[in-house]
Amino acid sequence: xxxxGLLLAAVGLGLLALVPPVAAAIGQxxxxxxxxxxxxxxxxxxxxxxxxxxxxxxxxxxxxxxGVGAYAVGIPAYYGIENGFVQWPLAMLASAAAALVIGAISxxxxxxxFIMITLAFAQMLFYLAISMELFGGDDGMRLARRxxxxxxxxxxxxxxxxxxxxxxxxxxxxxxxxxxxxxxxMVIRGAKSNESRMRAIGFSTFPYKLVAFMIAxxxxxxxxxxxxNHTDYMSPAFMHWTRSGDIMFMVILGGMGTLSGPVLGAxxxxxxxxxxxxxxxxxxxxxxxxxxxxxxxxxxxxxxxxLPERND
Amino acid sequence: xxxxLEQALNGVQFGVTLFLMAAGLTLxxxxxxxxxxxxxxxxxxxxxxxATFFQRTGxxxxxxxxxxxxxxxxxxxxxxxxxxxxxERDHLDQVLATFGLILFFNxxxxxxxxxAAIYTKLPPALAGHVELLPGxxxxxxxxxxxxxxxxxxxxxxVVVNRTRLGMLIRAGAANRTMVAALGVNIRLLYTLVFxxxxxxxxxxxxxxxxxxxxxxGMGEQILIQVFVVIVIGGIGSxxxxxxGALVVGxxxxxxxxxxxxxxxxxxxxxxxxxxxxxxxxxxxxxxxxAVLFFRPQGLFPTATAR
Numbered sequence: 001x002x003x004x005g006l007l008l009a010a011v012g013l014g015l016l017a018l019v020p021p022v023a024a025a026i027g028q029x030x031x032x033x034x035x036x037x038x039x040x041x042x043x044x045x046x047x048x049x050x051x052x053x054x055x056x057x058x059x060x061x062x063x064x065x066x067g068v069g070a071y072a073v074g075i076p077a078y079y080g081i082e083n084g085f086v087q088w089p090l091a092m093l094a095s096a097a098a099a100l101v102i103g104a105i106s107x108x109x110x111x112x113x114f115i116m117i118t119l120a121f122a123q124m125l126f127y128l129a130i131s132m133e134l135f136g137g138d139d140g141m142r143l144a145r146r147x148x149x150x151x152x153x154x155x156x157x158x159x160x161x162x163x164x165x166x167x168x169x170x171x172x173x174x175x176x177x178x179x180x181x182x183x184x185x186m187v188i189r190g191a192k193s194n195e196s197r198m199r200a201i202g203f204s205t206f207p208y209k210l211v212a213f214m215i216a217x218x219x220x221x222x223x224x225x226x227x228x229n230h231t232d233y234m235s236p237a238f239m240h241w242t243r244s245g246d247i248m249f250m251v252i253l254g255g256m257g258t259l260s261g262p263v264l265g266a267x268x269x270x271x272x273x274x275x276x277x278x279x280x281x282x283x284x285x286x287x288x289x290x291x292x293x294x295x296x297x298x299x300x301x302x303x304x305x306x307l308p309e310r311n312d
Numbered sequence: 313x314x315x316x317l318e319q320a321l322n323g324v325q326f327g328v329t330l331f332l333m334a335a336g337l338t339l340x341x342x343x344x345x346x347x348x349x350x351x352x353x354x355x356x357x358x359x360x361x362x363a364t365f366f367q368r369t370g371x372x373x374x375x376x377x378x379x380x381x382x383x384x385x386x387x388x389x390x391x392x393x394x395x396x397x398x399x400e401r402d403h404l405d406q407v408l409a410t411f412g413l414i415l416f417f418n419x420x421x422x423x424x425x426x427x428a429a430i431y432t433k434l435p436p437a438l439a440g441h442v443e444l445l446p447g448x449x450x451x452x453x454x455x456x457x458x459x460x461x462x463x464x465x466x467x468x469x470v471v472v473n474r475t476r477l478g479m480l481i482r483a484g485a486a487n488r489t490m491v492a493a494l495g496v497n498i499r500l501l502y503t504l505v506f507x508x509x510x511x512x513x514x515x516x517x518x519x520x521x522x523x524x525x526x527x528x529g530m531g532e533q534i535l536i537q538v539f540v541v542i543v544i545g546g547i548g549s550x551x552x553x554x555x556g557a558l559v560v561g562x563x564x565x566x567x568x569x570x571x572x573x574x575x576x577x578x579x580x581x582x583x584x585x586x587x588x589x590x591x592x593x594x595x596x597x598x599x600x601x602a603v604l605f606f607r608p609q610g611l612f613p614t615a616t617a618r
Contacts, residue, residue: 128593
């Protein structure tokens with residue numbers, strides 16, 4: 001990342017850090033909730049961008065890990081295990097395991113098959129969640145209590161929870177930054193631009209891609225654990241395929257293959273979907289749809305690409 | 313035994329519906345190299361339009377003809393306005409843009425028809441049962457769906473393999489630049505193929521309308537199952553689409569009907585009640601994973617599939 005990129009990211013995250021005091025000052029605590037949700041989706045979008053933007057793996061089933069992460073918090077909670085130090089790592093492990101299985105099968109193919117297969121597996125997990133009557137089936141289930149962290153942090157306090165999410169978002173961006181610029185990241189990016197050439201110079205790309213797929217899955221699983229705590233509810237809807245499309249749109253809208261892009265995309269899309277468009281018309285999706293088409297056709301590099309460029 | 317036969321016929325009927333969808337999708341992919349998520353939207357439009365036309369005109373046949381023509385026109389409009397610019401783009405762009413089209417179509421349907429599901433009645437002429445075998449009474453309408461679907465499959469085979477249009481379609485799939493260089497209007501051909509695919513999706517939708525509920529989102533539900541069909545059959549292959557559709561239709565229907573009683577015999581009723589429905593709804597995806605494990609290219613890979 002260039003110095004300018006780093007500066008932009010710092011300004012953006014700084015603005016996000018200011019949301020709770022500003023919301024408190026103008027007497028609208030509602031915005032703390034809105035932006036916490038935005039940042040949770042930003043983590044999911046960053047995780048997708050790691051494989052989509054840098055690795056060229058067009059996974060159309062990324063919401064599956066959001067769901068796995070959520071259920072990995074909700075199911076232990078149902079059985080009385082409310083310790084977040086257990087739940088959250090479990091959410092990441094379970095998502096990584098799901099990504100291992102899905103990736104091991106779907107990465108054997110590429111191109112359009114890969115898109116269809118990742119979508120189909122996400123749909124399979126969606127139906128699995130629906131058929132689990134014990135955990136609410138179709139309707140989902142209330143999370144009785146948010147994850148407890150033995151007094152270290154208290155998620156019941158909305159502002160505390162907000163900063164926990166912010167710290168995790170910064171962590172996700174930092175991990176992404178290190179990964180992308182490491183040798184591992186170079187192999188992934190090389191495999192994206194020319195896989196046969198990577199093989200020719202002696203890299204077996206499959207294990208690299210699979211590990212990247214698992215890291216992205218684990219990161220998105222953490223976002224799922226946050227999301228279930230945010231909504232106090234877990235539901236198969238977390239895994240609905242339109243959710244996968246949503247996350248993918250955030251990445252493209254912001255600018256894929258960059259780290260700040262997905263965050264920016266998450267902010268813009270969620271503000272449009274949650275605040276602006278519904279206030280305007282009930283049928284806002286009829287506007288969002290064509291908007292998406294136009295973004296794809298005309299703004300290939302996303303919002304980040306619209307910023308004036310200097311030297312990178 | 314009769315119950316098994318009846319469910320098998322249901323499986324064929326579902327498979328035929330899947331095939332009509334898969335054929336259009338795989339043709340469009342094979343020739344234009346376009347992934348079209350909005351294919352399900354055309355299925356939905358077919359169902360809604362036929363239901364409305366049937367209500368207004370009172371003639372089922374007229375409604376079918378009008379709905380087919382309308383979905384064809386909608387398909388052509390969508391192709392000319394939005395999808396034409398996407399042929400040269402990568403699959404990611406196509407997925408996202410057609411995802412946008414789905415949002416648009418679903419919301420427009422909500423604007424015009426409202427969000428509640430529509431249930432259509434069958435015309436009296438198609439409402440009864442027929443005795444296919446001694447003792448096996450099967451709904452006439454579902455029988456008609458099976459016959460129409462298989463007839464379309466044969467017709468499609470004839471068109472693709474025995475006509476000039478089919479020759480151009482196959483040539484376009486093999487090498488579009490060469491076909492264009494030989495003086496064929498490839499743009500027109502693309503629009504035509506897309507319209508044909510749209511009409512097939514519309515046909516699937518309008519026939520499914522009286523069997524299932526006509527509602528928003530019906531297109532996506534079947535679309536994802538159609539993806540499974542195409543992945544199993546091999547992308548770009550019509551023969552693969554037919555085999556894949558029948559296999560998926562059969563496995564899904566029989567799984568839903570018999571998996572729970574079969575599990576109950578092995579595990580006892582309690583466990584079967586929990587695992588049965590879950591496993592039944594996951595069955596086709598497990599099948600897909602198994603096929604891919606052994607044949608990543610699907611059962612009938614085509615040389616041109618990319």
